[in-house]
Amino acid sequence: MSSNPSESAVQHRHPTRIDAARIVKWISLALTAGVLVWFYQFEYRYGAGRGQSAFEWIVSAWNPETDYEHGLMFPPLIAGLIIYRFKDLKAVAGEGSAWGLLAIFIGALFYLAGYRTLQPRIAMGALPFLVWGAAYYLWGWRVAKILWFPLFFFWLAIPLPSFQQATTHLQILATAMAHNGASLFGVETVVKGTQIASVQGKWEPLEIAGGCSGIRSLMALLMISAAWAYVAKIALWKKVLLFLAAFPLAILGNSLRVISIFVIAEYGNSKWASTTWHDWSGLLLFYPFSLILLLAIHSLLEGGLPWKKSRQRKITRSVVNQKTATELP
Numbered sequence: 421m422s423s424n425p426s427e428s429a430v431q432h433r434h435p436t437r438i439d440a441a442r443i444v445k446w447i448s449l450a451l452t453a454g455v456l457v458w459f460y461q462f463e464y465r466y467g468a469g470r471g472q473s474a475f476e477w478i479v480s481a482w483n484p485e486t487d488y489e490h491g492l493m494f495p496p497l498i499a500g501l502i503i504y505r506f507k508d509l510k511a512v513a514g515e516g517s518a519w520g521l522l523a524i525f526i527g528a529l530f531y532l533a534g535y536r537t538l539q540p541r542i543a544m545g546a547l548p549f550l551v552w553g554a555a556y557y558l559w560g561w562r563v564a565k566i567l568w569f570p571l572f573f574f575w576l577a578i579p580l581p582s583f584q585q586a587t588t589h590l591q592i593l594a595t596a597m598a599h600n601g602a603s604l605f606g607v608e609t610v611v612k613g614t615q616i617a618s619v620q621g622k623w624e625p626l627e628i629a630g631g632c633s634g635i636r637s638l639m640a641l642l643m644i645s646a647a648w649a650y651v652a653k654i655a656l657w658k659k660v661l662l663f664l665a666a667f668p669l670a671i672l673g674n675s676l677r678v679i680s681i682f683v684i685a686e687y688g689n690s691k692w693a694s695t696t697w698h699d700w701s702g703l704l705l706f707y708p709f710s711l712i713l714l715l716a717i718h719s720l721l722e723g724g725l726p727w728k729k730s731r732q733r734k735i736t737r738s739v740v741n742q743k744t745a746t747e748l749p
Contacts (some may be wrong), residue, residue, distance in 0.1 A: 445516075445558050452554045459531065460547065466540035477540040481579045490640040494577035497647055501570040504651060512562035520557025520564065523549050541578055548572045569650050576643055590635055590671075595628045597675040602682040609682065616682070623690035628678065637702065638670035641710055645669075648714065658721040665717050673710040677701045 464470065466477040482491030502509070527549030534543030548571040555571075556564035591614045599611050608619035617625035645666035649659040680701060684693035719725050 448558060449554070452550075456547070456550060460543070463535070465535065465538055466543070470538065472540075474534075474540050474543045478544050478578065482577075484636075486579045487636045487639065488577070488579045490636070490643060491577045491579070493643065494574060497643070498570050498573060501573070501647060501650060502567065505566050505570075509559075509563055509566055512560075512566070514560040514562065516558045517556055517560050517564075519561070520553045520555070523553030523556055525553075527553055541581070544578050545575060548574050573646060573650075576639075576646065590638075591628050593671065594675060594678060597671075598628065598678040598682060601675055601679040602686075605679070605683045605686075607682050607686040618682075618686060620686075623685040623694070626681070626685070626694060637674045637706055637710075638667065641666040641670045641673075641714075644711070645714060648718070652718060652722070652726065654718075654722050662714070662718055662721060665714060669710045669713050673706045673713075676709060677706045680705060 460474045461476075462473060464473055466472045466474060467480065472480065478491070482488050527546040530546030530549060531543050534540060534546065552564060552567055552571045555567050595611060595614050595616060599609050599616060602609050602616075609616045610619055612625075614628040615625050616628065642663075645663050649662040652659060652662060654662070681693050681698055684690075684697055715726075
């Protein structure tokens, strides 16, 4: 028993203060979520006829016409990245910081700009600031540091205006690479703009359309490489290299896919090549090829296969811990 009455009183009051702080945090979190849901789901100002909310607009914008149909993968991927670091988040959660209010203020300004100008892209771009700032305010910098990438990763899911214009240069590059690459397999072609035809006339001329330029593949691979680099146990500069590797890999993988269509059309069934294989070659050829090369680059940067290096690190950590425990008096 404590002989000091004031000390005993402090011990009794301390749990109450902690419980009160937790209640305030949960109430703040619930209010923040409610405000975000209201402004992003129930404010109808965007899209055709100004009849869509910000959330409805972005979901409708994730379609083949915008080359952002992979956008539907972002919400579960972001949730997965946060769950992946949940133990770390729980371990470092502490007192909040007023600096989070600055991020919330910046996000509010962005949302207000999007709201006043009827620009849903700006409004959606504000969302990571608002959520990240709220986490910073409620749980402190160490939590905010972990959440920075998963939340701002969402920016890659916002369709850019006139994005399809970027396909023009990629169409020209894909046409040139397909023309030269097909010749390596004995397929002689002639190029007219973005149209490629067989010199032997064995198949109908094929157009390297915007969708075949590789822009969709590039954006999807950028999404994958960014998430991959985030979870990779390598230095920051290596993470950046791993992410940037998506650009040449996407161009190379898409060129290989287009070349395969010409080769099959030349030596096999041209109709099947331009229809069935054209539709399925991305899934069956592009992604396996690109992901294998991405794994190879990761292994090169890490000095071995990632899972083997991870196992070695665990063994080394265990040996060090045992040695430290043995040396303790």
